[in-house]
Amino acid sequence: MNIFAFAGSSSSTSINHALVNATLKNFEDCTIEFIHLKDFAAPLFSVDIEKEQGHPEAAFRFLQGIEQADAIICSMAEHNRSYSAAFKSLFDWASRINVKVFQNKPMLLMSTSPGGYGGGNVMKEASTFFPQFAADIKATFSLPKFNEHFDREKGITDEILKEQHLNAIQTFRHSIGLP
Numbered sequence: 791m792n793i794f795a796f797a798g799s800s801s802s803t804s805i806n807h808a809l810v811n812a813t814l815k816n817f818e819d820c821t822i823e824f825i826h827l828k829d830f831a832a833p834l835f836s837v838d839i840e841k842e843q844g845h846p847e848a849a850f851r852f853l854q855g856i857e858q859a860d861a862i863i864c865s866m867a868e869h870n871r872s873y874s875a876a877f878k879s880l881f882d883w884a885s886r887i888n889v890k891v892f893q894n895k896p897m898l899l900m901s902t903s904p905g906g907y908g909g910g911n912v913m914k915e916a917s918t919f920f921p922q923f924a925a926d927i928k929a930t931f932s933l934p935k936f937n938e939h940f941d942r943e944k945g946i947t948d949e950i951l952k953e954q955h956l957n958a959i960q961t962f963r964h965s966i967g968l969p
């Protein structure tokens with residue numbers, strides 16, 4: 791089983807990247823391509839640039855990673871109640887090449903933020919928006935108050951949230967035929 795994993799953030803210290811990283815420890819029986827958006831630099835989406843220069847190589851690589859995978863694991867950063875500009879711009883580019891960006895792949899969709907809602911606004915948005923771009927969302931999880939509830943070595947420290955996280959992982963694993 792091939793998994794394509796990413797966080798919707800270009801920050802080198804991304805907490806969403808850390809959450810995806812911790813989640814992937816439960817997929818050691820899979821082949822994983824875990825990308826970082828900071829390695830997918832592209833100009834801010836512009837129809838003028840599109841006309842003059844075509845589509846950036848990073849957007850093709852992003853789509854190719856999804857194409858080669860059986861399933862997607864991702865966690866969205868929340869900026870002003872929506873996607874980070876880095877993710878939205880790369881997504882916009884990708885959607886101009888293939889509007890079915892997520893290519894009907896099963897998805898475990900997560901979010902986290904330092905706030906009490908855990909990126910709940912971007913989660914709500916992505917939960918309805920991603921399926922319109924051919925994401926097959928199988929399970930979701932939001933981690934509130936990342937700095938209180940997450941340890942970079944131990945993972946999620948709050949017992950209730952840890953159980954919710956494991957439940958989402960189990961639901962997702964079963965949905966893609968993993969034990």
Ligand SMILES: Cc1cc2nc3c(=O)[nH]c(=O)nc-3n(C[C@H](O)[C@H](O)[C@H](O)COP(=O)(O)O)c2cc1C
Nearest residue numbers: 799801804805806867868869870871903904905909
């Ligand atoms: C421009 C900006 C806007 C933000 N807006 C929100 C917000 O609406 N809701 C929220 O929970 N956190 C917000 N935050 C805090 C982010 O959740 C926090 O920076 C988090 O670390 C982003 O995820 P990342 O580390 O994976 O990039 C914002 C941060 C920035 C820089």
